[in-house]
Amino acid sequence: MTPTSLIGGHVSVAGGLATGGLKFMADIGAEMMQVFVTNPRSWALTERKPDEDAKLAESGVESFIHIPYLVNFGSPNPDTLANSIELTRYTLRRGVETGAKGVVVHTGSAVTQPREAAMAQLHEHLLPLLEEIPEGGPDLLLEPMAGQGAMLCATVQDLEPYLAALDWHPKAGICFDTCHAFAAGHDLAKEGGVTETLDALHKIAPGRLKLVHANDSKDVCGSKKDRHEKIGQGEIGLAAFGELFRHDIVAGVPVCIETPGKPPEYRVDIQALKDLRDAPL
Numbered sequence: 542m543t544p545t546s547l548i549g550g551h552v553s554v555a556g557g558l559a560t561g562g563l564k565f566m567a568d569i570g571a572e573m574m575q576v577f578v579t580n581p582r583s584w585a586l587t588e589r590k591p592d593e594d595a596k597l598a599e600s601g602v603e604s605f606i607h608i609p610y611l612v613n614f615g616s617p618n619p620d621t622l623a624n625s626i627e628l629t630r631y632t633l634r635r636g637v638e639t640g641a642k643g644v645v646v647h648t649g650s651a652v653t654q655p656r657e658a659a660m661a662q663l664h665e666h667l668l669p670l671l672e673e674i675p676e677g678g679p680d681l682l683l684e685p686m687a688g689q690g691a692m693l694c695a696t697v698q699d700l701e702p703y704l705a706a707l708d709w710h711p712k713a714g715i716c717f718d719t720c721h722a723f724a725a726g727h728d729l730a731k732e733g734g735v736t737e738t739l740d741a742l743h744k745i746a747p748g749r750l751k752l753v754h755a756n757d758s759k760d761v762c763g764s765k766k767d768r769h770e771k772i773g774q775g776e777i778g779l780a781a782f783g784e785l786f787r788h789d790i791v792a793g794v795p796v797c798i799e800t801p802g803k804p805p806e807y808r809v810d811i812q813a814l815k816d817l818r819d820a821p822l
Contacts, residue, residue, distance in 0.1 A: 544793030546753075546786065547603055548814045549573035550807050551799050558639065559596035566602070569807040570815075573603040573795045575645070575752075578635045581609045584624045586631050589638070598640035603795055605682070605752055606639070608632045608646045614667045615649040615659030615693050622666060629670055629681075636679035642795075643682040643751050645716045648694035648703060650686075659693055663706040671710040680714035682751050687724035687767035695725035695765075697742045704746060714751035717742065718799075719758075719785070720770075723777050726763040730777050735784040743790045753796045755782060755814060771800045772810040783817040 549571030554562040558576065566574045579587045597604060612625040629646060636644045651659035671681055683703065688695035694703045700715065707713050717739075723729050727738040742750060757775030759768040773779035785791055796818075798810045 546791060546793060546818060547572040547795045548811055548818060549575070549603075549795065549797055550811060551575040551607065551797060554578075557590065558593040559600060560593065562597065562604075563600060563602065565804070569804050570811050573605075573797065575605040575607055575797045575799075577609065578606055578632060578639070579609055579628070581607070582611065583609065584611060584628060586628070589635065591638075594635070594638040598638065604639060604641045605643045605645060605795070605797065606632055606636050606641045606679070608644060610647065612646060613649040613652070614663050615651045615654075615691075616662075617652055617654035617658070622662065626666055626670065629667070630673070633670065633674060633679065633681065637675060641679045643680045643714060643716070645682045645684050645752065648683050648685050648692070648699075651691040651693060653691075656691070656693065659691075660702065660706045663693075663703070664708070668707050668710060671707060671712045674712045678712075680712050680751055682714045682716040684716040684718055684754070685721055685725065687721045688726065688765040689767070695721070696727065697722070697738060697745060700742070701745050704749075713749070715742070715746055715749045716752040716754060717750060718754035718756060719777060719781070720754070720756035720775075721767060723758045723762050724760060724764050724766055728762045729781045730762060732780075733784075735781050736788060739785075739788045739790055750790050750794055753785070753791060753794055754799050755785070755796050756799050769800055771802060771806060772798065772813045779813070779817070782814060783820065786814075786818045787822070
């Protein structure tokens with residue numbers, strides 16, 4: 542029997558990581574959830590509440606944590622690099638404490654330095670953090686970006702040298718974002734485009750896909766613009782998400798929306814994906 546992909550969204554944790562997060566999750570009809578455990582646009586480490594962490598861990602809900610956007614292991618700025626190490630280590634620890642299946646991190650940018658120097662930093666500073674993850678702890682999920690600027694990883698093909706820089710560590714997984722992939726040049730909107738892209742992903746990194754971010758795109762394929770749209774209302778279109786659920790490597794992999802709007806609109810997007818997932822072949 543083919544395993545079912547749980548469908549959910551990024552949820553607000555106002556009122557407590559578990560108390561608020563689980564309520565928000567139920568309100569939008571989610572079957573899994575993704576959260577921030579710190580301010581997504583700050584280096585500050587949020588004071589943890591052990592009772593909330595334990596409650597989430599004991600809930601049995603499949604959860605993922607997204608690391609703040611500032612983290613960049615390819616940065617030439619030593620302060621950015623030091624803060625990235627500290628915040629990633631902290632978030633991975635919170636992943637252990639909350640029972641999260643994965644911790645999502647953006648794959649970063651070389652900014653102004655040579656790409657080779659940035660990739661060397663991955664090996665020197667990110668690989669040791671992978672080594673620190675305890676047995677049974679969360680995978681670190683690499684999320685390729687939309688391709689703007691000096692991004693280190695945008696296309697599926699970019700994952701090969703990125704994973705090689707991390708010595709193909711077994712705790713390095715992949716979070717595939719549909720909007721990012723489309724913006725980077727993978728034409729998911731054309732018939733067979735999703736299949737072609739996921740086939741390439743499987744060939745490069747078999748067994749490493751652990752999470753899908755399902756987002757339509759406000760901009761055309763190859764735009765290099767990271768602007769999410771509601772499911773079926775953007776340039777990717779509804780049919781592509783149906784194709785996504787029919788691919789073997791997505792079977793059993795959680796699918797999480799990060800679409801614009803408010804809870805009633807999240808509920809619509811999640812239901813649209815459930816309908817596509819549950820449609821007869």
